[in-house]
Amino acid sequence: MDGLLSDRIARLENVARRERAIAIGLLALLMATGQAPAPTSSGPVIITSSTSSATLDSRGLTVRDHSRELLFAGLDSSGKPSLDLSDSAGRLRESMYLLAGNPILRDFDAAGKRRAEVFLAGDSGNGEFLIFDAAEVRRLALFHGSSGLPEFALYGSDAKVRAYLSTDDGMPYLGMNDNGGATRLVMGAYTGGRAGMDVRDSAGKALWSQPK
Amino acid sequence: MDSSPSTDLVARVGRLESSIKRNRVLALGVVLIVFATAQASGPAVLSTTYSSPLIVRDASGASATLSSTGLTIVDAAGKERTFVGVDSGGRPSLDQSDASGRLRQSMYLLNDTPEFRQFDSVGKRRLEMSLNSANDGQLLLSDQNEKLRLALFRTASGDPQLALYGSDEKLRADFSTDDVSPHLVMKDATGATRITAGGYKDGSIGMDIRNAADTVLWKAP
Numbered sequence: 001m002d003g004l005l006s007d008r009i010a011r012l013e014n015v016a017r018r019e020r021a022i023a024i025g026l027l028a029l030l031m032a033t034g035q036a037p038a039p040t041s042s043g044p045v046i047i048t049s050s051t052s053s054a055t056l057d058s059r060g061l062t063v064r065d066h067s068r069e070l071l072f073a074g075l076d077s078s079g080k081p082s083l084d085l086s087d088s089a090g091r092l093r094e095s096m097y098l099l100a101g102n103p104i105l106r107d108f109d110a111a112g113k114r115r116a117e118v119f120l121a122g123d124s125g126n127g128e129f130l131i132f133d134a135a136e137v138r139r140l141a142l143f144h145g146s147s148g149l150p151e152f153a154l155y156g157s158d159a160k161v162r163a164y165l166s167t168d169d170g171m172p173y174l175g176m177n178d179n180g181g182a183t184r185l186v187m188g189a190y191t192g193g194r195a196g197m198d199v200r201d202s203a204g205k206a207l208w209s210q211p212k
Numbered sequence: 213m214d215s216s217p218s219t220d221l222v223a224r225v226g227r228l229e230s231s232i233k234r235n236r237v238l239a240l241g242v243v244l245i246v247f248a249t250a251q252a253s254g255p256a257v258l259s260t261t262y263s264s265p266l267i268v269r270d271a272s273g274a275s276a277t278l279s280s281t282g283l284t285i286v287d288a289a290g291k292e293r294t295f296v297g298v299d300s301g302g303r304p305s306l307d308q309s310d311a312s313g314r315l316r317q318s319m320y321l322l323n324d325t326p327e328f329r330q331f332d333s334v335g336k337r338r339l340e341m342s343l344n345s346a347n348d349g350q351l352l353l354s355d356q357n358e359k360l361r362l363a364l365f366r367t368a369s370g371d372p373q374l375a376l377y378g379s380d381e382k383l384r385a386d387f388s389t390d391d392v393s394p395h396l397v398m399k400d401a402t403g404a405t406r407i408t409a410g411g412y413k414d415g416s417i418g419m420d421i422r423n424a425a426d427t428v429l430w431k432a433p
Contacts, residue, residue, distance in 0.1 A: 005225065012228050019235060040267045056278060058270035060285050060294065073296050073306070074276065074285045081285070081293040081308035081317075096317065101310040103317035103330040103339075118330070118339055118351075120316075125332030127339030127353040142353060142362055150353060150362035150376045152387075165385060165396075169378040171406060172385035172398045188385075188398050188407060195398065195406035195421050195429075211421055211429040 109134065124148070133157065171195060178202060287311070332356065355379065393417055400424060 044057035052070075055062045060074010068090035076082040082097035091112060096105045104119035113136045118129045126144035133139050141153045151166040160181060165174045173188030180202060187197040198209035265279040272288035282297010282305075291313035299305040305320035314335060319328045322342075330339040340352045350365035359381045367373050373388035382403060387396045393411030400406050404426060409419040420431040 005222070008225055012225065012232065015232055019232070040269060042269055042271075045266065045268060056266070056268055056276055056283075058268050058272075058274045058276050060276055061283055061296070073283065074294055075274065075287060079287065083294075083296075083306060083308075096306070096308070096319065098308055098310055098316055101316070101333070103308065105317075105328070105330075118328075118341065120330050120332055120338050125334075125336070125338055125356060127330060129339075129351055129353075142351065142364065144353065144355065144361065148355060152362070152374055152376070165374075165376065165387065167376040167378065167384035169380065169384075169401055171400045172376055174396070174398075187396075187409065193400075193424075195400075195423075197407070197419075197421065210432075 044055050046056075047054045052063060052065050055064070059076075060072060062069060062074075063071040065088070068086065068088070069084075070086050070088075070090075072082065072084040074082065076084075076097065080097050080099065082095060084092055084097075085094040087093045087110070089110075091108070091110065093108050093110075094106070095108075096103075098104070099119070100122055102120050102122045102125075104117060106117040106119075107115055109115050111134070113132070113134060115132050115134075115136075116130065117132075118127065120127055121143075124144065126148065128141065128143035130138055130143075131140040135157070137155070137157055137159045139155050139157070141151075141155070143151055143153075145151045145166060147168075149166050149168050151164055153164040154162050156162050156179060158179070160179070161177060162179075163174070163176045166172065168189075170193060171189035173186065175183050175187075176185040178184050182202045182204060183200060184202070185197070185199050188195065190196050194211075196209060196211055198206045200206050265277050267275055267277045269275040273290070274288045275286050277284045277286070279297075281299075282295060284292060284297075285294040287293050289311070291309065291311060293309050293311075293313075295305065295307040297305065299307070299320065303320045303322065305318065307315055307320075308317040310316050310333070314333065315331055316333075317330050319326075321327065325343050325345070325347075327342040328340065329337055329342075332338050334356075336354070336356060336358045338354050338356075338358075340350075340354075342350060342352075344350055344365070346366070346368075348366040348370075350363065352360055352365075353362040355361050357379070359377070359379055361377050361379070361381075363373075363375045363377070365373060365375070367388065369390070371388050371390050373386055375383055375387075376385040378384050378401060380401070382401070383399060384401075385396070385398050388394065390411070392415060395408065395410030395412075397405055398407040402424065404422070404424055406422050406424070407419070411417050418431065418433055421429045423429055
């Protein structure tokens with residue numbers, strides 16, 4: 001009887017050892033492959049690799065290449081929705097954001113100068129497209145003028161308008177100015193609904209005009 | 213009470229056997245759960261898979277939510293201000309909204325074609341940059357009634373053109389060029405051409421002024 005019991009106990013001990021080993025193996029498998037619970041975090045979540053890192057915090061997502069910020073999408077330090085793209089030197093080169101609530105997309109050169117932008121004007125909501133030179137002077141614009149009329153304008157390096165093409169609901173008109181700001185050539189709508197063109201001197205005197 | 217050592221042993225062994233059977237059933241259950249839910253670990257340095265959105269909050273109540281469709285940023289007032297990802301229509305999209313939660317700027321693929329739009333504070337589309345159905349780039353400015361007033365685009369024949377429109381959305385002026393010569397055309401509210409300068413269809417270059425009845429008032433050369 002004792003011998004029989006001893007055999008049964010020995011078998012049980014073997015089974016217990018085997019199942020303990022299985023339990024440990026399962027635990028290891030769970031640790032290695034189990035899904036993390038859906039977390040709510042108060043601190044940033046950072047994912048790193050040998051070349052870059054991405055940080056997700058309550059304000060948005062920032063991607064860095066070593067110490068340089070290359071991309072940001074979220075709410076900036078002023079609370080503006082913003083998408084910022086920076087070059088390999090970490091300089092901001094393109095930004096799409098809401099400035100005082102109004103949408104704007106800006107491109108910057110390597111010196112940090114604003115060179116092109118599209119936006120809606122804050123007061124009217126009218127769209128504008130602007131091109132600037134290296135000194136950040138406006139040289140070309142597509143926009144709605146103060147009276148809401150669509151306009152194409154070219155500017156000198158002094159930021160003064162040299163040529164403009166615009167229209168109201170009647171007829172369009174084209175104007176060309178000299179560097180003194182005087183209009184030297186006009187083409188298009190004249191008062192009374194007639195169409196014509198004239199060339200003027202710098203004092204504004206008509207030198208030639210048609211039709212007579 | 214009659215209790216011999218052998219009887220105690222038999223009882224204890226019996227309990228042990230029952231316990232092992234029970235544990236075996238439990239272990240099998242765990243195995244099933246593991247195989248039903250386990251995921252292989254990724255090759256990246258750090259790879260974590262979440263079965264539901266990851267939410268990061270700060271003390272103000274602002275939050276960033278990373279879900280399977282993208283990243284959503286909500287401000288402290290609870291308004292969605294930024295979305296980057298794939299929108300409800302399956303389009304890759306970047307959306308920015310103002311403090312009232314109104315969409316003001318969006319960059320996305322519309323029917324797989326790139327599109328950038330800006331909206332005013334009442335939701336009207338006022339500026340648009342995109343590729344059209346012919347894959348030509350265009351810039352469009354619209355007024356507060358969403359009527360097209362200015363356009364930079366390529367015509368059906370591929371010529372680049374700047375066009376101005378009245379509040380009736382009818383063409384008033386176009387400045388364009390083909391491979392021969394550029395031209396400027398000005399029209400009145402009825403659509404009649406009143407001034408032409410530049411290349412004519414016959415290949416000549418000049419300019420003319422007409423009245424509303426299309427009578428030439430002056431022409432040169």
